Amino acid sequence: MTPEEFRSVGHALVDWIAEYRSGIERLPVMSPVAPGAIRAQLPAQPPERGTPLDSIVVDLERIILPGITHWNHPGFFAYFPSNTSFASVLADLTAAGLGAQCMSWQTSPAATELEEVMMDWLRQMVGLSRQFTGVIQGFASTATLCALLCARERATNFSQDRGGLQAEEKRLVVYASEESHSSVWKAARLAGFGSDNLRLIPTDENHALIAKELETAMQVDDERGMRPCAVVATTGTTNSTALDPVADMAVLARLWGAWLHVDAALAGDAMILPECRWMWDGVEGADSIVLNPHKWLGTGSDLSAYFVRDTEQLIRTMSTNPAYLRTQHDAHVKNYRDWGLPLGRRFRALKLWFLLREQGVAELQARLRRDLQNAQWLKGVVDGAPDWQRTAPVHLQTLCIRHIPPGWTDGAELDAHNLRIAAAVNHRGRAFLTPSILKGKQIIRVSIGAETTERRHVEALWEELQAAARE
Amino acid sequence: MTPEEFRSVGHALVDWIAEYRSGIERLPVMSPVAPGAIRAQLPAQPPERGTPLDSIVVDLERIILPGITHWNHPGFFAYFPSNTSFASVLADLTAAGLGAQCMSWQTSPAATELEEVMMDWLRQMVGLSRQFTGVIQGFASTATLCALLCARERATNFSQDRGGLQAEEKRLVVYASEESHSSVWKAARLAGFGSDNLRLIPTDENHALIAKELETAMQVDDERGMRPCAVVATTGTTNSTALDPVADMAVLARLWGAWLHVDAALAGDAMILPECRWMWDGVEGADSIVLNPHKWLGTGSDLSAYFVRDTEQLIRTMSTNPAYLRTQHDAHVKNYRDWGLPLGRRFRALKLWFLLREQGVAELQARLRRDLQNAQWLKGVVDGAPDWQRTAPVHLQTLCIRHIPPGWTDGAELDAHNLRIAAAVNHRGRAFLTPSILKGKQIIRVSIGAETTERRHVEALWEELQAAARE
Numbered sequence: 001m002t003p004e005e006f007r008s009v010g011h012a013l014v015d016w017i018a019e020y021r022s023g024i025e026r027l028p029v030m031s032p033v034a035p036g037a038i039r040a041q042l043p044a045q046p047p048e049r050g051t052p053l054d055s056i057v058v059d060l061e062r063i064i065l066p067g068i069t070h071w072n073h074p075g076f077f078a079y080f081p082s083n084t085s086f087a088s089v090l091a092d093l094t095a096a097g098l099g100a101q102c103m104s105w106q107t108s109p110a111a112t113e114l115e116e117v118m119m120d121w122l123r124q125m126v127g128l129s130r131q132f133t134g135v136i137q138g139f140a141s142t143a144t145l146c147a148l149l150c151a152r153e154r155a156t157n158f159s160q161d162r163g164g165l166q167a168e169e170k171r172l173v174v175y176a177s178e179e180s181h182s183s184v185w186k187a188a189r190l191a192g193f194g195s196d197n198l199r200l201i202p203t204d205e206n207h208a209l210i211a212k213e214l215e216t217a218m219q220v221d222d223e224r225g226m227r228p229c230a231v232v233a234t235t236g237t238t239n240s241t242a243l244d245p246v247a248d249m250a251v252l253a254r255l256w257g258a259w260l261h262v263d264a265a266l267a268g269d270a271m272i273l274p275e276c277r278w279m280w281d282g283v284e285g286a287d288s289i290v291l292n293p294h295k296w297l298g299t300g301s302d303l304s305a306y307f308v309r310d311t312e313q314l315i316r317t318m319s320t321n322p323a324y325l326r327t328q329h330d331a332h333v334k335n336y337r338d339w340g341l342p343l344g345r346r347f348r349a350l351k352l353w354f355l356l357r358e359q360g361v362a363e364l365q366a367r368l369r370r371d372l373q374n375a376q377w378l379k380g381v382v383d384g385a386p387d388w389q390r391t392a393p394v395h396l397q398t399l400c401i402r403h404i405p406p407g408w409t410d411g412a413e414l415d416a417h418n419l420r421i422a423a424a425v426n427h428r429g430r431a432f433l434t435p436s437i438l439k440g441k442q443i444i445r446v447s448i449g450a451e452t453t454e455r456r457h458v459e460a461l462w463e464e465l466q467a468a469a470r471e
Numbered sequence: 472m473t474p475e476e477f478r479s480v481g482h483a484l485v486d487w488i489a490e491y492r493s494g495i496e497r498l499p500v501m502s503p504v505a506p507g508a509i510r511a512q513l514p515a516q517p518p519e520r521g522t523p524l525d526s527i528v529v530d531l532e533r534i535i536l537p538g539i540t541h542w543n544h545p546g547f548f549a550y551f552p553s554n555t556s557f558a559s560v561l562a563d564l565t566a567a568g569l570g571a572q573c574m575s576w577q578t579s580p581a582a583t584e585l586e587e588v589m590m591d592w593l594r595q596m597v598g599l600s601r602q603f604t605g606v607i608q609g610f611a612s613t614a615t616l617c618a619l620l621c622a623r624e625r626a627t628n629f630s631q632d633r634g635g636l637q638a639e640e641k642r643l644v645v646y647a648s649e650e651s652h653s654s655v656w657k658a659a660r661l662a663g664f665g666s667d668n669l670r671l672i673p674t675d676e677n678h679a680l681i682a683k684e685l686e687t688a689m690q691v692d693d694e695r696g697m698r699p700c701a702v703v704a705t706t707g708t709t710n711s712t713a714l715d716p717v718a719d720m721a722v723l724a725r726l727w728g729a730w731l732h733v734d735a736a737l738a739g740d741a742m743i744l745p746e747c748r749w750m751w752d753g754v755e756g757a758d759s760i761v762l763n764p765h766k767w768l769g770t771g772s773d774l775s776a777y778f779v780r781d782t783e784q785l786i787r788t789m790s791t792n793p794a795y796l797r798t799q800h801d802a803h804v805k806n807y808r809d810w811g812l813p814l815g816r817r818f819r820a821l822k823l824w825f826l827l828r829e830q831g832v833a834e835l836q837a838r839l840r841r842d843l844q845n846a847q848w849l850k851g852v853v854d855g856a857p858d859w860q861r862t863a864p865v866h867l868q869t870l871c872i873r874h875i876p877p878g879w880t881d882g883a884e885l886d887a888h889n890l891r892i893a894a895a896v897n898h899r900g901r902a903f904l905t906p907s908i909l910k911g912k913q914i915i916r917v918s919i920g921a922e923t924t925e926r927r928h929v930e931a932l933w934e935e936l937q938a939a940a941r942e
Contacts, residue, residue: 001557001829003489010489013561014481017568018474031580035803038584046592050831053558060565064821067581072570079578079795082815084570086472087524090484094531096563096771097488099543099555107550109502110538113509121517138609139815149661164665165636166643182791183814190620190788190812192663194635238795294815300567301815317661320653322709323908328894332506341661341812343654344553344610344765344772350535358472360521423799437794445795 028429081449084300105333126271140265141183151230151259172229177209207242236267240392247282269296415442499900552920555771576804597742611736612654622701622730643700648680678713707738711863718753740767886913
């Protein structure tokens, strides 16, 4: 492709994206296609000869778009938000255009140094002290895996330099709440601890970890000759944004010499609001923290921010130093390949730079406050509706609700009724919800926070829910 | 940002990228900035108020560009190539514009199904049989970590579902050549095997693993009561593109019931050329294979292709199934969140789609053949120059060479002399080389394969090397 062709197709794609985003509200939020429908439209073999990309916009519109679930749609109330703001789209374009690798400082100094500065901006924005240093990881799931690997290595005085986990005499144990994210369980398994050595601690009526239960579990393990190795506190669980008692957990972690990792994947974004910081009170006692600007703030994935207290410990766990990667500046610079799992790294800091320059902290704060207010509005109407029940506090932007027709009681039938409501709303295409199970009960989960979601969209969702419940 | 502002800045950035790429040859390949120079130009605090991105092109040019090492420069002979073709830049733009998540089928069916088809196209292109199924991973390093985790779980009948690696009685051992990539060592450590249980097998005069040595090592470990768990064969080592004897290693792996992982990060791209496939003869005996289209083919990182024989085994190692991720289609579709380390996934298949449509297989083949011929040309002139020595065969596009002035012998002084030559070339800015150490000797490593590199650039490099050697 010549630079001229690139310009021409590039402009067409920019225009197509602008139109797609402008008209997104008219599309069904959740893709309605059947399994295999997209695959069936694609050739089974690769093309032998190339063709100009002139027609790519047509094929995107015809083949790809019907198979897209629109995460930037104002009716997106599923999972957690994953906003890719316009500024972030432009940053991804730029990063690809530069094609820079960010594995070592030398492989593109600007990528490393912009990441250093952006992570420090973010640290200030969420109110963390200077004892924390940030680095970009891919996703919260891989950041949590990093945390558990670092915990393992600290507890074993770097067993990976010797016989590995398999040579350790004392069993290491990991603790998290029963409402912690599945990536914590996955990380504990992948890091070699094994499911038997993962304690899922009971939660209280607000779905937060009960510190007393954690204390007992750690004590019992210690008495059995096992070693409490890592504690994962969740600030804002995925099901219900429950808030684990970080300060109490920090005390217990310190007492047993365990690593404290704080998973604030979504809620960490809200820490740019000083009035929310009580939610992770005690966070300064953490060894590591993860939060995802690619969720609520709008950088687009992948951009997880991983903050650690002891950078040397992280580097010692993750580093390798073969001859072909050494450079003359190694003693004076950061080589981020030694700060996480992968060797290769894209130039992701651009996304934060573009977003923060364009929006500024105040505008981001205003948008998050809008979403918190929309959640409180919905909470108000749900609480005022006799047939609806709320099953969790609304700390942030997520509601857990269920419809209980007069005379119905808990059970499989009520669960099926609520699943049907969510399915009916999703099927109509104006909103997309992901139901879940909380304390054994089927719930409808409403997660507010798409950049485009205004009050009227939340009002429309409430109408949809009521209509579906009546059907 | 309004859609209109997005259009305007988007067009400006597309134009800027087109101009950057057109004029790239005039820029110094390796960024010449001093540590801290970029950081010093950035504010220490985030902006409170946003500003339009109109001026972003100016700041990219002024602050960022001087700190970029240009991986798409025709004088890029460092590391391995990492081409981000124009088609891939446009795909990244599109992926960000759509902002789709590809963790589950439901979260964007088109992203999952395009990935299925693109991985099958790629499988056909590199000549792998239908017994292999592909999935996109981030980087070869994380794909190799997946492989060793799967090997661990197969060997222990899924110990992660019980007491983990720490509860296993038999020590598991991993084997790879002493020339294998550092990410293999890192993966063995992170997966909990420990350095003591990683055997780096000696290599022959061509820097390839010696099968007889591997056999002996596995036998000795078995006699000691240890269990050979995984064998990593490298097709195209990073230092010298050495070719491990995959077929022999497959026999040994099968004999001991060990997992065979083939690391063909760069060389796998060359398998689109039928005449290169002898290089990984025996690959059909592998349990897993990784190759990086983001290296030589031009998709831009991150796009590693990971092929496995037993998808169920991969899924069982990587899967979680919490209520908030379940969808009604789960029994009938692929949920790629269960095929790798991270939960979240970008829509990366677009990059292969755009690239293969635009270039076609034939054009990609022609470009790779051009690079192989350029490497053979350089081999010819090096071999004809009395003061220069070649220290490895030239199977692909990488040369390992050293300058030996008349009368000089091996030693620290000769090593320093060759390091100086590479530094002098890099300093002049027309080419960028990464020196390395091969069998204890300092070498100059020439890796050809940037999309823009033509014969004249290789000729110019040879002039530069000779000039630097004379100085």
